[in-house]
Amino acid sequence: MKFNNTIPIYIQIMNLMIEKIVSKELKKGDKLKSVREYAIELNVNVNTVRNAYGGLEGKGIIFKKRGIGTFVTEDINIIEKLKSDLSLSVVNEFIMKMEALGYTKEEILKRIEAI
Amino acid sequence: MITKIENLNKKFYNKQVLSDINLEIEKGKIYGLLGPNGSGKTTMMRIVANLIKNTTGNVEVNGLELGKQTKNIVAFMPTSNFFPKWMKVKNAVDYYNDFYEDFNREKCIEILKKVDIEMDLKIKSLSTGMTEKFKIALTMSRNAQLILLDEPFSGIDIIAKEDIKKLIVENLTEENATIISSHLIDDIEPILDEVIMIKKGQIVLNENVERLREEKEMSIIEIYKEVFLNV
Numbered sequence: 001m002k003f004n005n006t007i008p009i010y011i012q013i014m015n016l017m018i019e020k021i022v023s024k025e026l027k028k029g030d031k032l033k034s035v036r037e038y039a040i041e042l043n044v045n046v047n048t049v050r051n052a053y054g055g056l057e058g059k060g061i062i063f064k065k066r067g068i069g070t071f072v073t074e075d076i077n078i079i080e081k082l083k084s085d086l087s088l089s090v091v092n093e094f095i096m097k098m099e100a101l102g103y104t105k106e107e108i109l110k111r112i113e114a115i
Numbered sequence: 116m117i118t119k120i121e122n123l124n125k126k127f128y129n130k131q132v133l134s135d136i137n138l139e140i141e142k143g144k145i146y147g148l149l150g151p152n153g154s155g156k157t158t159m160m161r162i163v164a165n166l167i168k169n170t171t172g173n174v175e176v177n178g179l180e181l182g183k184q185t186k187n188i189v190a191f192m193p194t195s196n197f198f199p200k201w202m203k204v205k206n207a208v209d210y211y212n213d214f215y216e217d218f219n220r221e222k223c224i225e226i227l228k229k230v231d232i233e234m235d236l237k238i239k240s241l242s243t244g245m246t247e248k249f250k251i252a253l254t255m256s257r258n259a260q261l262i263l264l265d266e267p268f269s270g271i272d273i274i275a276k277e278d279i280k281k282l283i284v285e286n287l288t289e290e291n292a293t294i295i296s297s298h299l300i301d302d303i304e305p306i307l308d309e310v311i312m313i314k315k316g317q318i319v320l321n322e323n324v325e326r327l328r329e330e331k332e333m334s335i336i337e338i339y340k341e342v343f344l345n346v
Binding site: 003005006007008009010039040042043044045046047048051 | 143144145277280281284285287301304305306307308325328329332333334335336337
């Protein structure tokens with residue numbers, strides 16, 4: 001994976017994992033790779049992946065079981081919330097781009113319906 | 116902390132090569148020592164490896180003053196190709212095994228296998244990228260706590276670069292630290308924890324890379340250009 005070096009890499013890894021969880025590539029309760037394995041796979045520093053895991057854990061998206069590993073949350077509400085937040089930001093970005101092209105809300109809706 | 120450098124100065128005759136270097140190196144981290152050619156990177160590494168003496172100042176490794184004992188804690192990989200022409204890979208491995216008490220032969224063989232370097236090859240027949248991987252394999256197979264890699268990426272292709280980055284990432288534990296000197300910043304950005312920029316023998320920046328990206332919204336290479344182009 002190619003990272004954007006102007007944004008902290010741990011944030012990019014968090015976003016990558018959130019996308020995987022929302023798209024169900026990683027399912028609820030799935031065991032995650034160890035920090036070390038994932039760092040080697042992504043070819044980034046171990047501490048960077050540790051920070052990303054820490055950030056996701058802080059948000060309740062993943063959780064640690066002592067001595068066993070790290071897992072995706074079992075709480076479907078958290079995953080649904082992530083999905084809705086993510087879709088909202090995609091829609092917002094889309095609307096911004098369309099408005100920049102001079103479309104009004106009504107025209108945007110019409111444009112979507114025409115597809 | 117694995118290394119502490121205080122008020123380090125180095126002069127070659129009248130030329131001030133390093134001035135007032137203060138630095139702390141912590142375990143469990145990868146450091147990038149960045150600066151253009153001639154900024155003092157190699158000199159600093161050679162002092163920490165106890166290969167040359169500092170002029171003034173104090174350098175400690177694991178709480179010990181530089182000396183025989185610290186030499187066993189620090190593994191330094193120079194830029195030069197330091198093997199005699201007749202040597203095969205296996206001869207060099209044996210040589211390291213005899214020479215360094217902390218050398219882990221099994222680990223070395225494992226790394227060489229991973230990067231497809233056969234024991235029967237003559238060292239002079241290796242490509243630049245292979246030679247660099249070979250040197251790194253030897254350096255990392257010492258059970259050293261401080262690993263100093265001087266320009267491990269210069270003159271090699273992108274595939275070899277990826278392999279070398281992987282070796283560096285895999286080798287890091289809670290008990291060791293790695294310092295990589297480089298003027299090719301783009302390549303190593305994702306594997307660094309901390310960045311130290313050195314300009315004309317002085318440290319001009321010493322920061323956590325993720326914090327830098329967060330604060331400046333810039334890549335390390337952009338910051339590097341800002342630091343070194345504004346003369």
